[in-house]
Amino acid sequence: MANQPKAATFAHLDDAKLGWFHLRAVIVSGVGFFADAYDIFVISQALPMIYQVYYGPTYISGEYPVNLPNINNTLPLPKTPQNTKVDFNTHHLNGIHVDAWMKASTNWGNLVGQVGFGVLGDKLGRKKMYGVELIIMIVCTLGSTLSASMANGWSILVVLSMWRFFLGIGIGGDYPMSAVITSEFANVRYRGMMLAAVFAMQGIGIMIGGIVYVATLAAMKSQVQNDYTALDTVWRIALGFGIIPAVGAVYFRLTIPETPRFTVDVIGNVAQAESDVAKVLDMNENANNVTSNWENAVTNTGGTIAVKENSFTEFMDYFGQWKNAKTLIGCAYCWFSLDVAWYGLSLNQSTVLNLINFNGPQKIAVNVTTGNVTSSTKITPPLDIWNLFYQVAVGNIIIAFAGTVPGYWFTVALIERLGRKPIQYLGFGVITICLAILAADWDNISTQQTNFLIVFTIAQFFFQFGPNTTTFVVPGEVFPTRFRSTGHGLSAAAGKIGAIIGIQAVGPYFTANAQPVLAAFSVIMFTGFLATWLIPETAGKTLEELCGEEDGPAIPVAGVGSAEALLA
Numbered sequence: 001m002a003n004q005p006k007a008a009t010f011a012h013l014d015d016a017k018l019g020w021f022h023l024r025a026v027i028v029s030g031v032g033f034f035a036d037a038y039d040i041f042v043i044s045q046a047l048p049m050i051y052q053v054y055y056g057p058t059y060i061s062g063e064y065p066v067n068l069p070n071i072n073n074t075l076p077l078p079k080t081p082q083n084t085k086v087d088f089n090t091h092h093l094n095g096i097h098v099d100a101w102m103k104a105s106t107n108w109g110n111l112v113g114q115v116g117f118g119v120l121g122d123k124l125g126r127k128k129m130y131g132v133e134l135i136i137m138i139v140c141t142l143g144s145t146l147s148a149s150m151a152n153g154w155s156i157l158v159v160l161s162m163w164r165f166f167l168g169i170g171i172g173g174d175y176p177m178s179a180v181i182t183s184e185f186a187n188v189r190y191r192g193m194m195l196a197a198v199f200a201m202q203g204i205g206i207m208i209g210g211i212v213y214v215a216t217l218a219a220m221k222s223q224v225q226n227d228y229t230a231l232d233t234v235w236r237i238a239l240g241f242g243i244i245p246a247v248g249a250v251y252f253r254l255t256i257p258e259t260p261r262f263t264v265d266v267i268g269n270v271a272q273a274e275s276d277v278a279k280v281l282d283m284n285e286n287a288n289n290v291t292s293n294w295e296n297a298v299t300n301t302g303g304t305i306a307v308k309e310n311s312f313t314e315f316m317d318y319f320g321q322w323k324n325a326k327t328l329i330g331c332a333y334c335w336f337s338l339d340v341a342w343y344g345l346s347l348n349q350s351t352v353l354n355l356i357n358f359n360g361p362q363k364i365a366v367n368v369t370t371g372n373v374t375s376s377t378k379i380t381p382p383l384d385i386w387n388l389f390y391q392v393a394v395g396n397i398i399i400a401f402a403g404t405v406p407g408y409w410f411t412v413a414l415i416e417r418l419g420r421k422p423i424q425y426l427g428f429g430v431i432t433i434c435l436a437i438l439a440a441d442w443d444n445i446s447t448q449q450t451n452f453l454i455v456f457t458i459a460q461f462f463f464q465f466g467p468n469t470t471t472f473v474v475p476g477e478v479f480p481t482r483f484r485s486t487g488h489g490l491s492a493a494a495g496k497i498g499a500i501i502g503i504q505a506v507g508p509y510f511t512a513n514a515q516p517v518l519a520a521f522s523v524i525m526f527t528g529f530l531a532t533w534l535i536p537e538t539a540g541k542t543l544e545e546l547c548g549e550e551d552g553p554a555i556p557v558a559g560v561g562s563a564e565a566l567l568a
Helices: 011-015 020-041 043-059 095-123 132-145 156-185 191-219 221-226 228-240 243-254 260-267 270-285 312-319 322-346 350-355 385-418 420-440 449-464 467-476 481-509 514-534
Strands: 364-370 373-379
Touching (some): 011 270, 020 043, 020 095, 020 132, 020 156, 020 191, 020 270, 043 095, 043 156, 095 156, 095 481, 132 156, 156 191, 156 467, 191 221, 191 228, 191 385, 191 467, 221 228, 221 385, 228 385, 260 270, 260 481, 312 322, 312 481, 322 467, 322 481, 322 514, 385 420, 385 449, 420 449, 420 514, 449 467, 467 481
Antiparallel strands (some): 364 373
């Protein structure tokens, strides 16, 4: 019986009805992804507040002229951090690059975490690593929240960026671990939907980030309007909120069982896997049986089999074959190309917020007299600093609701019906067209708020109902168990290289060079469309079928004895 194919070995797991244990796995993984996205994107609204509080007094100077519209001041008004937004990028040494580094520091950590946790997840097991990434996130979120300048040393930006880098390691580790655990516990019919639902929590995290800023600013309106330094409390509350979902999920992650596929394919303990699958199926049937008190009563009796190694040599041999290498290349490049544009746009939204009038007051024409010469010029008028940041927070919520959040859940609903590749082709194709339209007609469309919003919202929708979700789903399905976590981690890390390029190499020049940047993004999206050909369609297939190991026999180790087929 032990010599049956793996496809039969895992038949009960693959054919199981969608049940309570599946729901638990999605929620536990999804809450982590909520925290991941929240922590990554919340920084884009925190940084302007930090610049205002810590650099406003140094970089803001001068006066507003007399007779300003709606103010009618008879004397010049001094510019202060209370009525003027600091231009950090212009005044600070290498300001645009410092700003880009602050936004990208988490992604550098992601890169390390995705590769590191990916490899360790295959070496040590999913269970031993799952939850560690959340502990890192909790500690580093707390550190980020309490960041401060040193009296004779690092500035607050240096300290914060260090915490954000290590926070990124934890976030990066969540990608391969959550994807692989969800995939290996899922049934065939709903595996893509479960993975997409986990990833869809990213959209909720982005949306909640805006809501937390709006709520905090609303609660502290009078304090901020009386003293701009109260913004120092606002951004700390917003960053600190990310601890809450992570704390809520850490216990359940630490107590999740090892996946039966890892137990069989890497450890070789069939009896333990048989026991674990039985418990999973029992929990699926009855919500009252869903528990984190998971006792491994069976250890190594009567079911040990020989397994293939997950060594570096075996890794190179496996991916040295073109049929396997092209899948890894396809997953990695598609994720890379996506993240160049996705992060390049998402963490540099000031241009978008300006176009939809949610980034402060419009410039006004005033008469300025120099000597005996009076000329007309446009300036940004004095502003209510509270209202500025409140507008930005509301604008980010609008962008999230307009296309981002709905796109994720359309994928959840349709991924099993349409398949992964059609959705990815469609997404890359539509985004390519949208960005090409924006680039080709930028001079006109950038002055037409409605037309711009229509095209931008369509692009945002198809980022999520498209490659942003499928590039996460497919790598969790196509690699063999012994390399699944590593393969997903490498694919995700390629995406973060793209994100770093989008944020640091392109982002600083987006505002002044929107047209060529959008054109470049469009071309990169088209290359992602072409690279989708390299990946297989995974819908309706078992994990063993997808990696070509469904017929691998479970060979008993000499002297151990045969074992019953898993739940046969």
